Each structure stands twice: as structure tokens, then as C-alpha cells.
Amino acid sequence: MTASAPSASPLRVGLIGAGLIARQHLLAMSRLPDVQAMGIASRTRAKAEALASEFAVPLVADSPEELVRQARPDALMVLVSPQAMAGMAFACLSFGLPLFLEKPVGLSVAEAEDVARAAETSGARTMVGFNRRHYSVFRQGLEKIRERGRLLAVHVEGNERMAVARATGRFSDEVLRAWLFANATHTIDLLRHFGGEPEQVFSLCASLREPLGDQFSACLRFRDGALGSYTANWHSPGGWGVVLKGEGVTVEFKPLETGRVAYADGATLTLEPEPDDQGVKPGFVGQLRAFARLARTGVLDAPSQSLAGALLTMRLAGQLAAEPRPLG
Ligand SMILES: NC(=O)c1ccc[n+]([C@@H]2O[C@H](COP(=O)([O-])OP(=O)(O)OC[C@H]3O[C@@H](n4cnc5c(N)ncnc54)[C@H](OP(=O)(O)O)[C@@H]3O)[C@@H](O)[C@H]2O)c1
Structure with missing residues (x-):
């Protein structure tokens, strides 16, 4: 089986970052009709626009705040460069949405501890992309x-x-x-x-x-x-x-x-x-299906992290x- 059965309302996802791995996640999304990319926010608008146009994503935003305000996503995928991941994770916790975060969430154990602590305090539903x-x-x-x-x-x-x-x-x-x-x-x-x-x-x-x-x-x-x-x-x-x-x-x-x-x-x-x-990219459809279930039900099944x-x-x-x- 390659695709989930469509449900009444697709999960609306916002993407932050428009690089190589964002493209791989959009390819995986094209296999799951019940998950839809509703907008992309990234640092360089032209790159986000090119990716949005390739995958018919309806909105390009100039910031995560604008993405959340205008696309009204049910969940966010944070797909920025490794050195920007921890800072962006902190910023996105404040939206109160389920978060998929590419690895590594931090470039040190101390940074990863800070982000994990903040996520626990906020009660956020999180999943990290160990595909x-x-x-x-x-x-x-x-x-x-x-x-x-x-x-x-x-x-x-x-x-x-x-x-x-x-x-x-x-x-x-x-x-x-x-x-x-x-x-x-x-x-x-x-x-x-x-x-x-x-x-x-x-x-x-x-x-x-x-x-x-x-x-x-x-x-x-x-x-x-x-x-x-x-x-x-x-x-x-x-x-x-x-x-x-x-x-x-x-x-x-x-x-x-x-x-x-x-x-x-x-x-x-x-x-x-x-x-x-x-x-x-192997593992990407499986991990996206797991993230969609986390966003819909609050349950993060093994083997996700x-x-x-x-x-x-x-x-x-x-x-x-x-x-x-x-x-x-
Ligand atoms: N699971 C895997 O197998 C796998 C494989 C490769 C990478 N990754 C992870 O995926 C993440 C992205 O990697 P990538 O290969 O896609 O890198 P990339 O091609 O360099 O793309 C990173 C994207 O993030 C944007 N960005 C960087 N800092 C930002 C900020 N502060 N605010 C908003 N957008 C920002 C970049 O903007 P610009 O367009 O301006 O550069 C670019 O669009 C990394 O954390 C990496 O570790 C995972």
C-alpha cells in the first residue's frame, strides 16, 4: 500500500525552509492525498516561490508568523539549515501547532536539551526526522x-x-x-x-x-x-x-x-x-504518515522519535x- 485513504478534511501543513529536503518532503506529500502543503516560508523568497510553483503550493510567506496567519496550517514542518534548526524550533513552539523538525535539532547536546525542555514545558506534539x-x-x-x-x-x-x-x-x-x-x-x-x-x-x-x-x-x-x-x-x-x-x-x-x-x-x-x-527518499512517506497521525490524534507511534x-x-x-x- 502506498497511499492513505483520503479523510474528510486533509491535514493542512506549512513548510519552513525551501531547500533540498523541503523538496523531498513535498514529493512524499504527493503520495498522501490526506496531507496537503498550504504554504512555504523561507529566507530567500525566490527559492520558496520556485518550490511552491513546482508543487502547486498556494501560499508563499515572508515569515513563519505570516505563514501561520495566512495559511492557517494544522501543523508545521521545520526544514531549515542545521545551524538554524534550534532557533527556529524555539520560535515555532510558540504557535502551539504540532511540529515536524528535521534533524539535528541543535548542534550540541546542550542546545538539544534546551529545545526538548521548552517543548516539554509547552506540551507541543513534536517529531524529529530520523527517516x-x-x-x-x-x-x-x-x-x-x-x-x-x-x-x-x-x-x-x-x-x-x-x-x-x-x-x-x-x-x-x-x-x-x-x-x-x-x-x-x-x-x-x-x-x-x-x-x-x-x-x-x-x-x-x-x-x-x-x-x-x-x-x-x-x-x-x-x-x-x-x-x-x-x-x-x-x-x-x-x-x-x-x-x-x-x-x-x-x-x-x-x-x-x-x-x-x-x-x-x-x-x-x-x-x-x-x-x-x-x-x-526512503522513509519519507512512512515518517510523513506517522507525523500526520501525530498531528491528528496526538499519538506518536514507534519507531518515530x-x-x-x-x-x-x-x-x-x-x-x-x-x-x-x-x-x-
Ligand atoms: N533526513 C535526511 O536524510 C536529511 C538529509 C539532508 C538534510 N537533512 C536536514 O534537513 C535540513 C535542511 O537541509 P537541506 O539539505 O534542505 O538544506 P538547504 O538545501 O540548505 O535548505 C535549507 C533551507 O532553509 C532555509 N533557511 C535557512 N535558515 C533559515 C532561517 N533562519 N529562516 C528561514 N529559512 C531558513 C534556507 O534558505 P535559503 O534558501 O536562503 O538558503 C533553505 O531554503 C537540515 O537540518 C538537514 O540536517 C535531512
Whole structure:
């Protein structure tokens, strides 16, 4: 199934930010007839106008306040640059609307704590865009593990491509310095997604060039007893991957968008992404459906994360990067 059944009145959504990821969210929205983009506000009006015209969004506003006043949205999606996310999140909490916030909501644990605290005080319904949690191959892979028994271990490989990130020229120095929170949290979050909350974390971190570390090796024990590992080497080719270990079964996602199952008797199986994850950025339709349900009912279903959940991922990132030693 790719689309929700239309309901009497579509959810009216306002978008803040008109960049690459706003476009991906609008593509996902085109799959869900019961979610409609009613307006866009961004810093550069011309970019917002181009995006609005491409997706037939009826309003372009010069500020979030004007967006809320004129488009009368039921919910907002905050899709601005990483360095602007925390400030924009604070500003949008005052509207009292359900908020979808792209990751990272803050470039440090302290910033994420401030935003999460403010959201809790205001009682806002929030969801943070860890879209990989919504990959259909991840759900299928976990089912294959549970069909055979318990999840025994979660191994995450989170190699970032720092040279590529720098070469694009798209990221400010502030964001590059905080890359651990700005981008590496995508794979760090997968430790919590698959394993639950870690009870013990033993981490080693070294730095070739990056101030918060760029070489990571960690062992974890999750609350239900499963073990985990996290390795990342940001200046060496490798990419992102996850391996799940079960009773007589191993599931590998590498690259993350693909899944392979191997059984103890030698049998193997390929996991196919479901239609929701084809032709759009994977996980985006699933997370949008989850956000629409949050906005309509107040219920945030697993595996989605609120600001409070995202804060736990930010704190785990901080633990993995504790006391980086220079490599010389
Ligand atoms: N989930 C994922 O896989 C994924 C992937 C990529 C990015 N992201 C996240 O999505 C967010 C946006 O990334 P992007 O790639 O779309 O970046 P982008 O292409 O640079 O777009 C950012 C947009 O936000 C606008 N903006 C920046 N500061 C603003 C402010 N203070 N007020 C209003 N608008 C502001 C920018 O305006 P201008 O047009 O004036 O520049 C631009 O339209 C980031 O937080 C990023 O971490 C998530």
C-alpha cells in the first residue's frame, strides 16, 4: 500500500525552509492525498516561490508568523539549515501547532536539551526526522530476526564522508565542526532504533582532524541484554551499514537501503523495499504518515522519535565522542 485513504478534511501543513529536503518532503506529500502543503516560508523568497510553483503550493510567506496567519496550517514542518534548526524550533513552539523538525535539532547536546525542555514545558506534539527508522527493509529485517527468537546484537558502521561534505561547500564551518550531531546522529540513532536504550557504553574516540572526533570504536549493552557495537572512520571509504544478529539468523543492511538475510542452514533471502520507499527518499512517506497521525490524534507511534527521543540520540552521540585523543 502506498497511499492513505483520503479523510474528510486533509491535514493542512506549512513548510519552513525551501531547500533540498523541503523538496523531498513535498514529493512524499504527493503520495498522501490526506496531507496537503498550504504554504512555504523561507529566507530567500525566490527559492520558496520556485518550490511552491513546482508543487502547486498556494501560499508563499515572508515569515513563519505570516505563514501561520495566512495559511492557517494544522501543523508545521521545520526544514531549515542545521545551524538554524534550534532557533527556529524555539520560535515555532510558540504557535502551539504540532511540529515536524528535521534533524539535528541543535548542534550540541546542550542546545538539544534546551529545545526538548521548552517543548516539554509547552506540551507541543513534536517529531524529529530520523527517516531511516521508517525504512521498510528495516522493519522486514527485524521481523526475520524475531521469527527465530531474540535480537542478540546490533552492529552499526557509521563512516562519514568528511572530504565530500567539505567539498560540497554547502555546510558552514559551524555545521562541519559539529558534524557528529549534524549528520553522524543518523547512524548513531540506529543503535537505539534496533537495540533500544543502551545500559552500558564503553567508547573510544580519536581525532585525525575533526574537533569532536572522527575515529570511533564502541561496545554497548542494551537494556534487554543484547550487545552492540559502533565503529566509524570518517576519513576512510566505507559507508554506512548495520548488521543484526539473531538466533540462527543474520540480517545485513549495507547500504542501508538494502537488506539480506542469512540463515544457519545456508539459506539466504533478499529484502525488497516496499512501494513507499521507491521513487522518493526512503522513509519519507512512512515518517510523513506517522507525523500526520501525530498531528491528528496526538499519538506518536514507534519507531518515530519526539524531541525527547532525539535528545537521547544526541546524548548517545556525546558519549561515543567523549574525550577524543588527537592522532597526531
Ligand atoms: N533526513 C535526511 O536524510 C536529511 C538529509 C539532508 C538534510 N537533512 C536536514 O534537513 C535540513 C535542511 O537541509 P537541506 O539539505 O534542505 O538544506 P538547504 O538545501 O540548505 O535548505 C535549507 C533551507 O532553509 C532555509 N533557511 C535557512 N535558515 C533559515 C532561517 N533562519 N529562516 C528561514 N529559512 C531558513 C534556507 O534558505 P535559503 O534558501 O536562503 O538558503 C533553505 O531554503 C537540515 O537540518 C538537514 O540536517 C535531512
